[in-house]
Amino acid sequence: MKFKIKKLQLETGGKFIAIINKADAERLGVRALERVKISAGKNEIIAILDIASKLVKEGEIALCEEAYKELGVKTGEIANVFPVSKPKSVEYIRKRLHGAYLSYEEIREIVRDTVEKNLSEIELAAFLTALYIRKVSMEEAEHLTRAMIEVGKTLEFEKKLVVDKHSIGGIPGDKTSIVAVPIIAAAGLTIPKTSSRAITSPAGTADRMECLACVEFSAEEIVRIVNKVGACLVWGGALELAPADDIFIQIEFPLGIDPMLFPSILAKKRSVGAEYVVIDIPTGRGAKIKTMEEALDLASDFSELGRRLGMNIACAITYGEQPLGRCIGPILEAREALLAVQNNAPEDVIDKACSIAGLLFKEVGNGDKTLALRIIKSGKAEKKLREIIDAQGGNPKIKPEDLSPGAQKLDVVAERSGKVLWIDNRAIAALAKAAGAPRHKGAGILLYKKTGDRVRKGEKLFTIFAEKSSKLTAAQKLLEEETPFTIAKGYGTEMLLKSLRREREFILER
Amino acid sequence: MKFKIKKLQLETGGKFIAIINKADAERLGVRALERVKISAGKNEIIAILDIASKLVKEGEIALCEEAYKELGVKTGEIANVFPVSKPKSVEYIRKRLHGAYLSYEEIREIVRDTVEKNLSEIELAAFLTALYIRKVSMEEAEHLTRAMIEVGKTLEFEKKLVVDKHSIGGIPGDKTSIVAVPIIAAAGLTIPKTSSRAITSPAGTADRMECLACVEFSAEEIVRIVNKVGACLVWGGALELAPADDIFIQIEFPLGIDPMLFPSILAKKRSVGAEYVVIDIPTGRGAKIKTMEEALDLASDFSELGRRLGMNIACAITYGEQPLGRCIGPILEAREALLAVQNNAPEDVIDKACSIAGLLFKEVGNGDKTLALRIIKSGKAEKKLREIIDAQGGNPKIKPEDLSPGAQKLDVVAERSGKVLWIDNRAIAALAKAAGAPRHKGAGILLYKKTGDRVRKGEKLFTIFAEKSSKLTAAQKLLEEETPFTIAKGYGTEMLLKSLRREREFILER
Structure with missing residues (x-):
């Protein structure tokens, strides 16, 4: 059926939504939430349909901003619209709902359709809920990771020994990356560190680093920066590394579930070519992971998944019962990180960064924590951080006292x-x-x-x-x-500490 | 924060969606899909937020058609907007995801928030997926049914002995209701039959009946019709009887799951005050229910849930291996139903309607299938159907030959x-x-x-x-x-019947 295109004042965050009149929907034999193929000129898209009774006239199709742009059309042009059946991946999602495990090909199809916006929020929510309830098997986690890598960009660097670190998060004030990355790079390793902004926390590494330099770069720019100084500390959000994950997070966050933890993290790391990775698992009361047993389970799953993907994973179970250092909040944390590479920060900040760097040195067979400490004391870590700041367009001469918190x-x-x-x-x-x-x-x-x-x-x-x-x-x-x-007065002398009951909070910072 | 209201060319099918600029969202500290309270004049609504970077200017809030109407505002008026935390029911949905059963109060809250549009598609999809995977317990089914009744309208009639019938569907040509309802009403029972339109089938009872009379009435009009002639055959979609179900169906349909089967059906029936109900379970190859064993399980669950709700449920397991009668499609089926009350239709059509009516007569202690047949043969069933047609604004003198199929x-x-x-x-x-x-x-x-x-x-x-x-x-x-x-040639002589493999189809007609 032919429709006259109309532009809708609506951004959907990426999904393609098209709206037609109720009478046209009946003529076309389609219902709300079903899919239509829209072709105009040489382009075509698959959009999810909404139905209006008054606001869209018969013979018109209203497209959201994203669909309009993708189709490259003008208002008033004619589009050919016909119903298409659900993508194959919906069948695979149903299969998973019914309890079957999925093959690599099936998972890749789901991941591809996720990225290509062919799945509705309802279908994605059902998929992630099913994964959460039925648990992700190790084999499925491997499939998911490989599929997320395949359906995304990957980065390649001149120097081949690429390493990375990642924290599963949850500790306020955890500025470890900004301290550890320059230590690691100063030792000659390549570490293209991409980070997220805060989702539920007061600062993500990208928010902290942004107080020292720019963090938003294209993939090409990042490759140039890393080839030059051996490291970067940038925001990973717009790089399209394992982009399915960014879409999954949108759905997981309101539900407070995180079934894709392992695949998400390792897919992002593998996409930048990392062969050796340290995963920081802060553990303890008040952390995401409460007990040593939980942490060990998590570590063993990370290692096994890494092994299957040909990556060397070391896990660091770290003390997570209080904030790291003394500073919480982007500027304060940037200042404390800068002080740390000058060996002038609280002991826990320096110890944690050196422990993480030391584990990576051990993995690649080139030193340990002592080396990391020496790199700080020698001033090489500070020098490297300033090189990174410079390469990322910041002021390489910045002093801690330049970083002042709010008045x-x-x-x-x-x-x-x-x-x-x-x-x-x-x-x-x-x-x-x-x-x-x-x-x-x-x-x-x-x-x-x-x-x-x-x-x-x-x-x-x-x-x-x-x-x-x-x-x-x-x-x-x-x-x-x-x-x-x-x-x-002291430990175990006054027994009642608090009489409040609070719901366990969900922290989604991968 | 104060915003200038703008009307958006968007109908959402009931949900309240508001869109603000990205910068304002940051100022307000809200993310996409979070909730905001919007107040203007004396009214206020809770809307789910979307974020636009260009299409909505700073200081503006764009409201979908439904939100705009509910708030009763004009473009350019000022609204007060502030973030609100998730409704309690999201916490209960998460609880169900984690495996806990929910209390009546918790389920009622979810059902209420569903009807009041306080839950997003993602949250509803997660809830229904969790119910589907984790299975609905009998106690939970009872809670769900009671909650769906409570959060909806109920109808009351002058005569107190209210009965009803329902088919779980799946059989093409099943016009039983149009034949059985007049038989039952002619025996002096009150049967306010509400039906759906086709979802996946070529005709629902409402589509068939529409060839004989109007089927869209308000609750008050239905009460008047039933008080007058003892029965109706109307569309139930706009009556707000257990309205949560209509929203659940929107989510279940694209997923091909139906965890709410029992609560949905019995809530609709209880909302019209039915005390005695026959549930028709068509069974056999090609039907929704394939084996006698499955049918017996279903019947026993229906009976138990009915018992808990103080309803008397009889289940009819009927032969479902071929279409009923000879006619499929709205007009053809209306004609065959009219012929059936004249005792002039294929035997299976008359037998099924009389069996269903007979089971109800037995339940209320007033006759059996023989009585049903007598009512047809005496002409009383035809007279009653014509009374219903008349009361519903149709032509009471309609003849079978007036109902002609397409040319x-x-x-x-x-x-x-x-x-x-x-x-x-x-x-x-x-x-x-x-x-x-x-x-x-x-x-x-x-x-x-x-x-x-x-x-x-x-x-x-x-x-x-x-x-x-x-x-x-x-x-x-x-x-x-x-x-x-x-x-x-005959049964079991040529052994290969078909060499095709076909996916099992999902039929959602409750």
Whole structure:
């Protein structure tokens, strides 16, 4: 059937949506959410159909911005529209719903149709829910990873020994990448580190790094940067490395499920050519992974999946019961990272970065943690970080004191004397977010006390920084509901720590 | 935050969608698919947010048609917008994903939020997928049914003995309701029969009945009709009886799953006050339910759920291996139903209607199948059907010959002599749909032979009717791929019947 094209004031975030009149839908024999092929000129697309009773006239087809652009048409042009059956991948999704495992070819088809926008949100939600409930087998995880790599870009660098690191996240203030990457690159390894922005946290590595340099580059630019200085610290979001994952996340996030954890991470790493990868698994109360047993399970699955993909995976189970270092929030964390490569930061920040770098050195048979520490002390790590900053268009001469947090601040003091038994990661992250992080780069928290420290009543525990007073007020208000610090006489002397019940929170930062 | 309202050329089918600019979304601290409360004047709504980078300017909020209408605003008016947290029901959906059964209060909340459009397609798809994979317990089915009734309208009639019948569907040509309802009403019982239109079949009862009278009425009009003549045969789609179900179906259909079968059916029946219900379960090869064992399981679940809800359920397991009667398609079926109440239709049509009516008579302790047959033979069933037609604004004097199928026709003849071993329900339905049914009411199929009949080569098997020649051509083309009749020397003499493998089809007609 022929339709006159009309442009719709609607962006869908990538999906192709077309709307026709109810009467035309009946003529065409299609229902809402079914698929139509739309061809105009030399181009054609598959779009998901919506049906309007008044707003689109008979004989018209309204296209969302994305479909309009892809089709390369003008309003008023004529398009040929006909119903198409569901893609094969819908059948495979149904198969998975019924309990069958899928073959590589079937999974690749689903991943390809995901990226090509041929699957609806309903179909994707059903697929991910089924994977979550029925569990992803190791073989399926391998298929998923390979398919996500295949249906995406890959990067190649001049030097062949490519390594990478990744944290499964969840720890406020974790600026390890910005410290570890220059150490690793200074040792002569190639580390093209791509990171995400914060999803549920007050800062992602891309948000932190953005305080020191640009982080948004094309794939070609990244290759140039890495070939030049051996490393990068960039945002991976627009690179189309394993792009299916970015779409899956959109669906997983509102559901609070993450069945694709392993494939997502390893597909992104494999897409940049990494052969040796350290996965950081912060563990403990207040972290994503609560117990050593859980962490060991996770590590063994990562290693096995890596083995199947021809990658060498080392897992680092790290202490995750409190924020890392003393700074939370983009600018404060960038400052602390810069201090760390100058060997002038809290011990935990330096120790964690050197441990991760050391594990990678061991993997490639070239040193250990001691080497990492030596690289910091020699100034080579700082030099390399400044090279990276320079290559990414930042100011290579930046000093820690150039990085100032927001001017609005609030000191929080201890209500009693005693020992800090516990710092609540979730509460600290929530306060930093209430103060404006990550959008307001100067918003955040500076901690003066860490777990195990003694405090006197009235002594400062932390300062909340904000760029806007309204945000500081919001953080102050939230403070009334939260208990970021638990102070008591000592361990196991006052037994009731808190009488609140809180739902376990879902943290989606891969 | 304050926004200027703009109307969007978009109907969403009920959901409230609002779109703001990316910069505003960051200011407001919200992401796509999160919820915002929008208030203007005295009204407020919760909408799901979409984010645009160009098409909506900063300071503007674009509302879909439905949200705009519900809010009762004009373009350019000012709305107050602020983020709201996810509804509680999302937490319950997650709980179900994790395997926990839900309480009545939790399920009611999900059902209420479904009807009030507070849940996204992603959340609903995850919920229904979880119910499908994890299975609905009997207790949960009871909760779901009660909740669907509570969150919807109910009808009340003057006469108290309200009965009903329902078929789980799947058999082409099944016009039983139009024959059984007048029999039942003629016996003095009250039967407010609501039906659906076809979803995947060539005709639903509402499509058939529409050839005889109007079928779209308000709840008040239906009460008036039923109080007057003791019965109705109307479309139930717009009555808001258990309206959650209509939304669930939108999600289930593209996924080919139906976890809500029992609650859906019984909620609709209980909402019209039915105390005695016969459920027809057509069984056999080519039906939805293939074996007697499956049918018995289904029947026992229906009875148990009915018992919990204080309803008396009788199940009728009926022969479902071929179309019912000789007519398929709205007009042809309406004609055959009219002939049936005149005791002038194929035996299977009359037998099935009388069996169903007889089971209901037995349930209420007032006769059996013999009574049903007597009611037909006495002319009382025909008189009652004409009263219903009259009350629903049709022509009460309509004659069978007034109901003519489409003028385009194609005779299909036997390619060999032998015995009809098998008529393929799916193929017959597909041919009728290709010919234009249910939208073209005159499209359909008239069968001259049924299973077990002897045919000679060249003898007519059936005629395909269409209103348009293009549709007849489409049906003719489909005929090349289909094998609606299987003819052989006799049972078990030629062993290979068909060498095709076909995917099992999903039929969603409740």
